[in-house]
Amino acid sequence: MSQLSNPPHVSATASARSAAIRSGALAAIGTWAVVVLPALVGWLAAPEGSLGWFSAVQVGTAIWFVGHGQSIGGSGVTISLTPVALFLVFVYVTARWGRRLIGTERAIVSEGEWGRVARLGIVPGFVIGYSGAAAVFSLLTLGGSVTPGVAALPGTALVPVVALGYLLLRPGDPDAPGFVRGWFRRGPAWLPSAWAIGWRGAGLLFGAGLAVVVLRILLNLDEVLRIHREYGLSPAAGAIVVLAQVMLLGNAATWVLAFLAGPGFSIAAGSVISPAAAHPGLMPLVPVLGALPGEADYSSAMYAVVLVPFLCGVLIGRWVDRDLEFFGNTRARLLATSVAGAIAVGAIGLLTWLGNGSIGVERLASVGPAVLPVVAALLVEVVAGGVVWAAWRAWVERGSTGTATPTRTGSGSRAGSAP
Secondary structure, eight states, X not given: OOOOOOOHHHHHHHHHHHHHHHHHHHHHHHHHXXXXXXXXXXXXXXXXXXXXXXHHHHHHHHHHHHTTTOOEEETTEEEOOOOHHHHHHHHHHHHHHHHHHHHHHHTTSOXXXXXXXXXXXXXXXXXXXXXXXXXXXXXXXXXSXXXXXXXXXXXXXXXHHHHHHHHHOOTTXXXXXXXXXXXHHTSOTTHHHHHHHHHHHHHHHHHHHHHHHHHXXXXXXXXXHHHHHTTXXXXXXXXXXXXXXHTTHHHHHHHHHHHHHSSXXXXXXXXXXXXXEEEOOSOOSOGGGGGSOOSEEOOGGGGGGXXXXXXXXXXXXXXXXXXXXXXXXXXXXXXXXXXXXXXXXXXXXXXXXXXXXXXXXXXXSSBBOOHHHHHHHXXXXXXXXXXXXXXXXXXXXXXXXXXXXOOOOOSSEEOSOOO
């Protein structure tokens, strides 16, 4: 009697799923080490403390959950403010493991099998492996001073999902799964390029906010160092405090973008820092907050800062114009530019939402900007900048040719139909 065996595609999918579960678990261990190792170093640097090394592991594990956008609580205090930079580090580490997995599995399956293997094997297996490791880590926090919330365990899937999305949602990549390329084929011809440019635009906006943060810290370095010295920490413990603040610079970048967009942000209940005025109020004793402006009322000229996101939109529009050929199709040019700008603002909106939250009680129960007003303002400013550039380019091309004849506007793909 002949033995029954699974079809080849079933075996390939099952094998990929098993490999993905292992890779997902290893990725979770890698991100966990990012916070637990510094926690242990901090414990070693404070020998006068009464807590044991396992308490340091418990605290580090709780911070690991916070870095995934989840909340932790203890002694009546809830912390839900996600360090944006830590979240991005987790995504980077996870994406490295995911890239290795995808490269290995892609090399051993055919083009026809790849889409099914990625959809049914790699994606679910990787997320299951990562979440399984998270379940083990949650056990370490039992009996600790701070513990993750009820939704923390399934919520940790956000990091592997974002990492895999970054790796697989690449419509211009020939190694992308067929179903991904199929999604984008259903849209306009310019959609793949607008997708890529939108994510590049998100990096531009985030970089602009981060540059302002670094500049403010440098201009107020004396005040920042004065607050840091008040802690009286040893060099090793001081390094841990500095590292913790570095992880919050991403949050500060989104707060700066909220300021540049117009609505502003708050550090504590009742405080506001916007182009209209700065009323920070009583702030927590965190050195980096020494870079915030003091009590002041600004003139209406301060609203000129909205030109920063507007100019970012202009640059996004220039990228769209450079990478695509529209052949006189002004409507396609404007629509592609608007979609690219919206994608950029949407990514920043996600980071702003993650970077908001609670770091205590009462006045510190809500820290950060109001997400919806900030996203709405940024969307108007960025898209307006891109549309102004696109309209100007269309006007220049029509003026130089006198007709809407096909005009080469970039070295990229076709995005509009010839008239």
